[in-house]
Amino acid sequence: MRAEGWLSFLLVFRMMASIQESEGTWALWRGLGSSLWLTCVPVAQFCLYEGLRALDIWGRGVDHRPSGTEAFLLGAVAKGGAAIATYPLQVVQSNLRLRGQAFGGTLAALMRLRCERGFAGLFAGFEAKILQTALNGALMMLTYEKLLDGVAFLRT
Structure with missing residues (x-):
């Protein structure tokens, strides 16, 4: 070195x-819990995606590989679900950065924000974020499925 x-x-x-x-x-x-919470977003997204796929909402069988459109839609829904689970934490972190005051932990900060602004305050600005996030998730899962199709094709 x-x-x-x-x-x-x-x-x-x-x-x-x-x-x-x-x-x-x-x-x-300090802050490890919230960092781990945010780190789990891709895991939650993938689990939600696979769970939605397993529901077989198109009635083609669980082993059926989704089409591009199906993967896109399921990916958007899965990423949206993962975003709902973590967005309040991102709002709290933004408020902490702006205000520069400590609340005594993540849970205390979430509770205080909910008390001050109500449940809707936990999701302030979510409309704009969900569009970007859902599109990102949709494109990621579409790419994932197409890569799996390509690998399966090369193996045959």
Whole structure:
């Protein structure tokens, strides 16, 4: 490792030690829960997609590979469902960045926002976000299914 790399490495540990001394050990893990929650969005999307596919709403059998249109629609719905589960957390994070005040944890921040603005406040701006998010999910699952079709074709 070059000298700059070692210096950066040592500075990180020095900063961690400083945080531990001033705020306690748990301060190093603050925000982990919400980060993991947001990281799970692709997993939730894929599980929702596969669950919707297994429902066989087109009546073609569970083993049937969806058409491009079907994959697009199921992907949009799945991504929308995953977005609903995580959007309130994104609103809270935006408010924390703007206001710069701590609420005593993610759950406390969610509860305070709900009390201040009601349930609708947790989904402020969701209309614009869902269009972008659903399109992203739709294109991703369409691409996924087409890649699977291509691999299956190459294997035969």
